[in-house]
Amino acid sequence: MKKQVFGAAVVMGASMVSASALADYITVISFGGANKDAQKVAFYDPFKASSGTTVVRGSYNGDLVKLREMIDISHVSWDVVEVEAPELARGCEEGLFEPLDPAAFGKASDYVPGTLQPCGVGIFVWSTVMAYNSAKVKGQPDGWVDFWNLQKFPGKRGLRWGAKYNLEFALMADGVAPNEVYATLSTPAGVERAFKKLDEIRSQIVWWKSGQEPVRALGSGQVVMSSAYNGRIAAARSEQPQLALSWRGGIYDFDYWALPKGAWKTALAKQFVQFASQPAQQKVYAENIAYGPVNLNASAQLQPEVLANLPTAPQNIINSVGMDVAFWAANGPELEKRFEAWAK
Numbered sequence: 001m002k003k004q005v006f007g008a009a010v011v012m013g014a015s016m017v018s019a020s021a022l023a024d025y026i027t028v029i030s031f032g033g034a035n036k037d038a039q040k041v042a043f044y045d046p047f048k049a050s051s052g053t054t055v056v057r058g059s060y061n062g063d064l065v066k067l068r069e070m071i072d073i074s075h076v077s078w079d080v081v082e083v084e085a086p087e088l089a090r091g092c093e094e095g096l097f098e099p100l101d102p103a104a105f106g107k108a109s110d111y112v113p114g115t116l117q118p119c120g121v122g123i124f125v126w127s128t129v130m131a132y133n134s135a136k137v138k139g140q141p142d143g144w145v146d147f148w149n150l151q152k153f154p155g156k157r158g159l160r161w162g163a164k165y166n167l168e169f170a171l172m173a174d175g176v177a178p179n180e181v182y183a184t185l186s187t188p189a190g191v192e193r194a195f196k197k198l199d200e201i202r203s204q205i206v207w208w209k210s211g212q213e214p215v216r217a218l219g220s221g222q223v224v225m226s227s228a229y230n231g232r233i234a235a236a237r238s239e240q241p242q243l244a245l246s247w248r249g250g251i252y253d254f255d256y257w258a259l260p261k262g263a264w265k266t267a268l269a270k271q272f273v274q275f276a277s278q279p280a281q282q283k284v285y286a287e288n289i290a291y292g293p294v295n296l297n298a299s300a301q302l303q304p305e306v307l308a309n310l311p312t313a314p315q316n317i318i319n320s321v322g323m324d325v326a327f328w329a330a331n332g333p334e335l336e337k338r339f340e341a342w343a344k
Helices: 021-022 032-052 064-071 085-092 166-173 178-185 186-197 212-220 230-238 266-276 279-288 325-343
Strands: 025-030 054-059 078-086 122-131 157-160 205-209 225-229 243-258
Touching: 025 032, 025 230, 025 266, 032 054, 032 230, 032 266, 078 085, 078 266, 085 243, 085 325, 122 212, 122 230, 122 279, 157 166, 157 212, 166 186, 166 243, 178 186, 205 212, 212 225, 212 230, 212 243, 225 230, 225 243, 230 243, 230 279, 243 266, 266 279
Parallel strands: 025 054, 025 078, 157 205, 157 225
Antiparallel strands: 078 243, 122 225, 122 243
16 A cells, blocks of 8 residues: 655654545536436546545536536535536636547547547436326327327326426427427527417426426326436336336436536545446446446447346437537526426
């Protein structure tokens, strides 16, 4: 074990302190729930076994306000944080995250395009989809047109709080093709169209913020349909087989690991991200929650029945929309502000 002696005045027999003992844990902040459980099995526990470094886990809802506050007072206690793509882009631009060298993570050709970013490395590919309680609706609703059809499918609807995702869903409910969503939303008329469509179901919306909320609301019958993370629905089906989903019009995206600016365990944090990006760990993650691995070599190792439930499966992604990170990085603050005023 590598040792370091502190000070020439240390008397013989004084303890020799292991350098690693001062940095034998890192704090990793994720979105919690089934996602965090899968990360524990695929990343956290194996990393401890491999490196001796413990992962202290924490959860948050994706809001970067707390991180900004920690950076402002130069007291950053998060070493690695999971962020969605638009927040990664904005945070990188604001200087909230450490820049990362893509070469440190191997060949770019080994990853799904978009995995390696200037300030982040993809963890998995996920999708926000339409989920429903098959015991509470007659028939099989398929996509956002059906979600908006209160006459054919009566009952409350669940949507994640915010403009992001909901404006896209509203446009698809109004007949916009998935591949034309962002071109439409990039115009003032498209924004007006989306909010006008949301007006149609406003009185029936139950808002959610954490990924477990739509699962509970669907299971209890509080809502009959909801937007939801595909992995949360897949994880809940063993105990709630009545939960179902439609891939049509889902929005797929990456979640990323990012290293907060000013965190003092940067070297260990990078080591953890490199470890989590390996095919073996990516494979275990996809086997424990229905999110697509970013490492292409992991996908090749998965069983067909596992692949079939991932957002990246050809039959699932064909009618889906890829999140336009540049659009939300540029327009997110303005649209979220308008949403807040609309939703009051």
